[in-house]
Amino acid sequence: MALVEDRPGVLNRIASKWRQRGFNIESLAVGHSETPGLSRMTLVVDASHDADQVVKQLDKLVDVVDIRDVSDEDIVAREMALIKVRCDAGNRSHIIEVVDIFRANIIDVSPESVIVEVTGDEGKIDAMFELLKDYGVIEMVRTGRVAMLRGAEASHPVSREEESYERYPGQETW
Incomplete structure (x- = not known):
């Protein structure tokens, strides 16, 4: 740092x-x-x-x-990611369950997609990404790690x- x-x-x-x-x-x-x-x-x-x-x-x-x-x-270290996932009426509730399990947030909703915001360590973000891939990740953007003693x-x-x-x-x- x-x-x-x-x-x-x-x-x-x-x-x-x-x-x-x-x-x-x-x-x-x-x-x-x-x-x-x-x-x-x-x-x-x-x-x-x-x-x-x-x-x-x-x-x-x-x-x-x-x-x-x-x-x-x-130290305490965190990253943040925005993940855009394909979703429709059939899988929206499943995606919401995944988001809730990871204590993430849905910050944008459209008829065909949601944008999820997740904050945590690298492992948490990687794990969430892996689960969301099954639904169809359209794109992801990720911050660098920030840390504090x-x-x-x-x-x-x-x-x-x-x-x-x-x-x-x-x-x-x-």
Whole structure:
């Protein structure tokens, strides 16, 4: 996980470091953090490589405020998927049962399909997808994994002087 400045080109520079070392990024999620001007990034990379060297190089990038390998730490991690499934009056109740079992939600209904939203770990999403395939999955889109440490500790503590960052050079700090 990384805390990075929210500026153009940062994502590209970070992804390039992984690419240069031959790592495949399996999952990537980036979004605004609780601190204006900073974004949190969760990367999942192929575990067959030793990531320590890349993490050390990324920590030297000016746009990276903090980076932390949480592979062996106690975290909460989730993904989200939207799955569009063929359905008609004959199988709609069966699909609703599957959705209920997985504590997912139907977020759109049409005469020939439903869109299901499911949030959970990778295994839960994979299992639901496998069950819905029998009904005819039209398409699926999936987010990258997001993660957070369990407990009161922040993944990337931000000191008082770091609480505001310039979004772009020349703009006010906020």
